[in-house]
Amino acid sequence: AQSVTQLGSHVSVSEGALVLLRCNYSSSVPPYLFWYVQYPNQGLQLLLKYTTGATLVKGINGFEAEFKKSETSFHLTKPSAHMSDAAEYFCAVSDTAAGNKLTFGGGTRVLVKP
Amino acid sequence: DTAVSQTPKYLVTQMGNDKSIKCEQNLGHDTMYWYKQDSKKFLKIMFSYNNKELIINETVPNRFSPKSPDKAHLNLHINSLELGDSAVYFCASSQRANTEAFFGQGTRLTVV
Numbered sequence: 001a002q003s004v005t006q007l008g009s010h011v012s013v014s015e016g017a018l019v020l021l022r023c024n025y026s027s028s029v030p031p032y033l034f035w036y037v038q039y040p041n042q043g044l045q046l047l048l049k050y051t052t053g054a055t056l057v058k059g060i061n062g063f064e065a066e067f068k069k070s071e072t073s074f075h076l077t078k079p080s081a082h083m084s085d086a087a088e089y090f091c092a093v094s095d096t097a098a099g100n101k102l103t104f105g106g107g108t109r110v111l112v113k114p
Numbered sequence: 115d116t117a118v119s120q121t122p123k124y125l126v127t128q129m130g131n132d133k134s135i136k137c138e139q140n141l142g143h144d145t146m147y148w149y150k151q152d153s154k155k156f157l158k159i160m161f162s163y164n165n166k167e168l169i170i171n172e173t174v175p176n177r178f179s180p181k182s183p184d185k186a187h188l189n190l191h192i193n194s195l196e197l198g199d200s201a202v203y204f205c206a207s208s209q210r211a212n213t214e215a216f217f218g219q220g221t222r223l224t225v226v
Contacts (some may be wrong), residue, residue: 033158041222042220043217043218043220044122044157044205044217045217046214046216094213099145099162099170099210100145100162100210100215101147101162102215104156104158105156106156107147107155107156
């Protein structure tokens with residue numbers, strides 16, 4: 001069975017500061033990994049994904065994440081936080097052998113202080 | 115040009131009622147899903163259909179019944195609603211060979 005752990009249910013950053021959201025996964029097969037963002041009262045929007053190839057992946061809105069197999073991690077970063085980054089962020093792993101179902105972490109709420 | 119659309123967006127109903135949530139995708143995807151997000155924001159898959167065939171059925175009460183009339187539609191019918199069914203239900207779709215899932219805006223179900 002696959003699982004995802006997001007360290008920190010809440011993260012507070014100052015505008016312009018580094019955003020770092022931590023994600024560790026467990027998977028018995030090579031993982032496909034995703035970060036989604038959820039703005040209040042909205043659906044989930046894909047930020048970025050890792051399937052194969054380059055381990056540093058770039059996504060929308062200046063976010064990027066690095067897949068580290070040895071650490072079973074897929075941490076999300078953004079060099080400079082913007083007020084519009086305030087949202088809930090979810091890390092997920094896909095089980096391609098079971099209908100592509102996504103297993104999500106518990107989410108991290110990001111608060112951006114002016 | 116909404117990719118994955120759900121109706122209704124909000125649903126308030128009494129315990130014991132039966133209700134349905136509809137989902138449609140115009141992305142040409144062959145796989146559709148229902149996810150449930152609880153009050154603590156935890157997301158968990160409920161069902162998945164591929165080309166109208168049920169391929170994932172997680173541990174969900176049999177009061178929940180998905181129906182896929184064609185590969186662009188996946189509806190969720192809930193019988194005998196209970197307080198604990200209150201949640202946000204998300205529909206999603208993907209192409210089986212491509213694991214990226216696109217989500218709808220969600221349906222906030224409140225059972226009173």
